[in-house]
């Protein structure tokens with residue numbers, strides 16, 4: 298019996314149940330995979346070290362809202378993939394976006410943001426930041442003249458946009474937008490969720506904070522919600538304070554699942570992009586499809602100058618010819634492989650009807666002004682075999698017209 302076990306022998310049953318076996322000496326082995334550390338608090342060698350860890354003078358962990366070893370492993374992985382000095386994980390993509398913007402503004406400041414944003418991001422800027430006295434002006438970020446005019450007039454603290462927009466997959470000119478942002482002394486915050494660090498690293502062009510909903514491609518399996526901001530070491534410290542005080546941190550179980558997902562990001566994304574490109578080309582020839590949106594097919598945005606490879610992303614949008622909600626619902630009902638689900642980036646192919654979900658809050662006129670018609674479908678390509686996907690979509694498209 299070990300010395301520790303012997304010490305436990307004379308103690309009461311409940312004391313033994315609570316303490317026996319826990320907190321062994323630090324093991325002399327290194328697990329190949331980062332363990333899940335669910336522990337909320339951490340012991341230090343002595344109170345002086347604990348004090349120094351609390352004060353940030355010594356590396357270490359004291360309380361999981363301040364930092365967690367599993368989450369830290371994920372942060373290091375994403376910072377490495379995005380080519381930034383550091384990264385900080387949050388409980389969701391929205392929490393990461395909130396922190397990235399909140400860190401730059403105070404009451405009375407202004408934000409300029411892309412009109413083509415994920416609906417909840419748009420609502421967060423208008424409602425949450427609006428209430429805090431931070432007003433947002435929305436612009437078409439593909440119209441650089443309009444962006445410059447607005448920046449000159451509004452003098453915002455932040456310019457916010459998505460690398461590839463939702464749902465029409467318009468590609469933003471990151472270098473040009475960063476140059477404008479710098480000219481008017483704004484910080485640039487970019488949501489890189491759709492492109493992933495495999496396709497583009499916005500920080501290489503001078504973007505100040507790169508945000509991901511890790512719920513999507515980074516996790517990749519639809520089983521963990523999370524967000525992250527990849528940025529400089531200084532900004533990461535500021536965000537760390539925000540994370541501590543807002544409590545919007547990522548839990549260790551989700552961090553672990555996401556870290557596992559990240560390991561296969563390039564393999565999944567490569568296949569998803571290939572499937573999306575093949576489906577986009579095939580859809581252009583389908584008799585029930587009147588319009589296809591896919592970077593490279595559309596000339597919307599400078600895909601060539603920002604993507605690191607010839608991959609154009611895993612999202613395709615298309616308009617079912619002459620369709621309204623009823624026909625799109627018939628299409629969705631007829632699918633056998635593609636899932637009519639409200640997320641993207643998973644290994645499963647998923648379709649979404651923007652007027653029902655992401656752009657539900659807008660009127661049909663507002664949607665039309667953004668180019669989102671009543672027959673528009675957004676498809677997130679999964680990793681399935683392409684022939685099965687085409688067969689499934691073909692049957693459902695033909696059913697949408699009957």
Ligand SMILES: Cc1ncc(COP(=O)(O)O)c(C=O)c1O
Nearest residue numbers: 389390391415488490510512523
């Ligand atoms: C581009 C984009 N950014 C941010 C988010 C929000 O992420 P989460 O759902 O993880 O909060 C989403 C969610 O769909 C998204 O599509």
